[in-house]
Amino acid sequence: MASFVSDPRRDASDVFAGFVFQIDLTIQRWLELKDDEILELERGEDLDVIQLTGEDVPETRTLEQIKRRSASSVSLKSADALTAVAHFCEHRKNNASIRLRFRFLTTGALAKEQEWKRPGTAILGHGTLRSMAS
Secondary structure (H helix, E strand, O other): OOOOOOOHHHOOHHHHHHHHHHHHHHHHHHHHOOOOEEEEEOOOOOEEEEEOOOOOOOOEEEEEEEEOOOOOOEOOOOHHHHHHHHHHHHHHHHOOOOEEEEEEEEOOOEOOOOOOOOOOOOOEEEOOEEEEEO
């Protein structure tokens, strides 16, 4: 029997793995919610955790962008990181009355920034997840 030759460009396993990664983090955030927090999906970013406050104090919204990366390392100059920061700047401009926080989570390895003088990398790492927060 002849062996079937497939087109590797049609392989969607990385896409599905990214969905699973986002679902896992969504469940984790949902289980960690405090009494004064709610979770919104695909509103500002992939996940938004909103801390509700009194009427005279604006809410605090943490916008989380999630990227599963296995082959490429992540730096502040990476396309995914730059796009995420640009989106956050747009959110800040469009939502000036809301306190916004930002988190970029990825499975990609951390790259050392060129001319970075401090120890470690410019991006904070948490175990196997990498986070760029503001």
